[in-house]
Amino acid sequence: MTKAWGSWAKALYSIAMHPDKHKNVVIEILDDVVVLNDLYPKAQRHLLVLARGEGLNRLADVRREHLSLLKTMYAVGLKWTEKFLDENKSLAFRLGYHSVPSMRQLHLHVISQDFNSQHLKNKKHWNSFNSPFFRDSVDVIQEVSNHGKVVLKNEDNILSMELRCHRCRSAHPNIPLLRSHISSCQASFPAGLLQNGRLVFVPSEDGTSK
Ligand code: AMP
Secondary structure: OOOOOOHHHHHHHHHHHOHHHHOOOEEEEOOOEEEEEOOOOOOOOEEEEEEOOOOOOOHHHOOHHHHHHHHHHHHHHHHHHHHHHHHOOOOEEEEEEEOOOOOOOOEEEEEEOOOOOOOOOOHHHHHHHOOOOEEEHHHHHHHHHHHOOOOOOOOOOHHHOOEEOOOOOOEEOOHHHHHHHHOOOOOOOOHHHHOOOOEEEOOOOOOOOO
């Protein structure tokens, strides 16, 4: 069934189709992608890399023919990540997609892992970036390369899962207490995130993320 998109869900599509009309928000325009700051950033640094082509609304639409576009989106996201890391070496980043996006037009999230933002308000926000609902770009590229599409599982319950710290995995009853915990949690990131370049950071001298 084709998803009906509300008018608010089309804002990114409009920017991707007419970036010249949105010069106040767009920070880079290339042939295949447009880059902008997320309007409601969920962390200190939160960018969106939008695909410019028609007919590509979400991960479920992606096929092998889009592999080169996915690689471009990742490369552009990585370039901005490196710029941000030059400015602040204590940050760590993930680059990825929401399994089921709320906004139309394929977009890659580039997001720092501090999650220090007043826009991070509810379970859905947290779990959309900190559960299997968030699909790392490196894995998406590998899956499309191997299978010709992204393997999307039924993610219905994932967004209402309990709130857990993305570093030490401790559970917290609400967002204010979770935010208070993550502002000081120094545990190393889970091993799965440290593999395959899923987490992008400047290693400290012992090779770990700060
Ligand atoms: P999702 O569709 O779930 O992958 O996420 C859509 C993202 O777009 C969210 O992080 C929103 O904060 C962000 N957003 C919503 N409206 C705008 C807008 N007009 N300009 C930039 N970002 C937006």
